[in-house]
Amino acid sequence: MKLSKGLAGIAIAALVLSGCGNSNGNNEGNGEKLKVVASFYPMVEFTKQVAGDHAEVVGLIPSGAEPHDWEPSPKDVAAIQDADLFVYNGMIEGWVEKTLESTKNEKRIVVRAIDGIELIEGSDEHEHEEEGHEEEGEHPLDPHVWLSPTLAQQEVRHIQAGLERADPDNKDNYKKNADAYIEKLKALDEKFKQDLSNSKHKEFITQHAAFGYLAKDYGLTQVPIAGLSPEQEPSPEEMAEVVAFAKEHEVKTIFFETLVDPKIAQTIADEIGAKTDVLNPLEGLTEEDMSKGLDYIKIMENNLAGLAKALNE
Structure with missing residues (x-):
């Protein structure tokens, strides 16, 4: 996967944003909803389920776009810059590391939902890995954890923790929403077990x-x-x-x-x-x-x- 295209746009956007003064991050205390940016569909869906009415969740990768080769536009970079919380899966979004480096925001919370999950090896030796996450000669690890109803539950919990850090006043609501969605994922898991056993x-x-x-x-x-x-x-x-x-x-x-x-x-x-x-x-x-x-x-x-x-x- 080639990541060179679009990086110039990221750098330009970062320079523009550095002078904008609109990078306060958390909206705590001003009555506005939490601003959350999520990378692609599963992250958007999981985040919306946990956030409920307490956050405005914006997805980056548009409908019909394949996320493996997608890269952010300057407008997307601006959204990440101004977010209170940024949620991504990890490994599938090869643009994230450089984008976060170019959009410093001390108040922004970043959730890499795949963290802490035991990963399995994939079968494509040429698949891109985030910089620093793969040693030369190793098989790449499989990023598609959201397709497991059990591992999806762990990702939901990571997102819940990020929302609670970004907006502690609504901690109880985020836990309630996460618990409710995880019950649906548990029911989905049971249905898979029953129908495939x-x-x-x-x-x-x-x-x-x-x-x-x-x-x-x-x-x-x-x-x-x-x-x-x-x-x-x-x-x-x-x-x-x-x-x-x-x-x-x-x-x-x-x-x-x-x-x-x-x-x-x-x-x-x-x-x-x-x-x-x-x-x-x-x-x-x-x-x-x-x-x-x-x-x-x-x-x-x-x-x-x-x-x-x-x-x-």
Whole structure:
């Protein structure tokens, strides 16, 4: 993943912002809502659920955009500069480190929601890691923790703690909201356990390696066509390996995802006479998702329905 483009814009924005004088951060005591900026959809959704009516939560990455290669505009940098709280997942947002360095704000609270979570290795050796978070020669770690209903609970708790630090007067409300949302995530986890425990098959093929934590949670095997980044093109040899695996394990559904061209998944499906279906990595909502009123819980339930059907074919 290349991160050079847009960094000039960040630097320019930082220079402009340094003279603006509007970087007070916390709005405590002036009656305004807490200003919160979150990186991409899962972070926005989790933060809104915990914040309730006590904060204005703004998401950076727009609907329909794929977050792996997105970079902030000067306007986005300005929003991060002025935020009371900035929430990001970690590792998937390669622009964060430099952006935070260029937008110093002593009162701003930063939540890296992935912190403290035991991560698993991914399968894409070329996936970008944040600077300082990967030693040369190591396999990259998988950032897609939000797709595990259990690990999502930990991210929600981290966001709750950040909101409480930024706005201690509403600590009880943030805890109440977080508790309520975590109950929904626990119910989602139980539904996954119930619906997947007796599946005929345990292997599924998906477009990119986003579902490692989900597979680990429920005793499944994820076979990705691409690596941790959906833009990675598989080699002919890798394509042949996936086809061979699909035939050997009688896989009848190849999963593709929203926001990414499904042609590679379709090619494999055509090769083995399988059908395709959506397995949504929830990296961003499409306009269609929003028009249907879909959210994290509903899309995860849709993912479960698709998985359960495919694993019992």
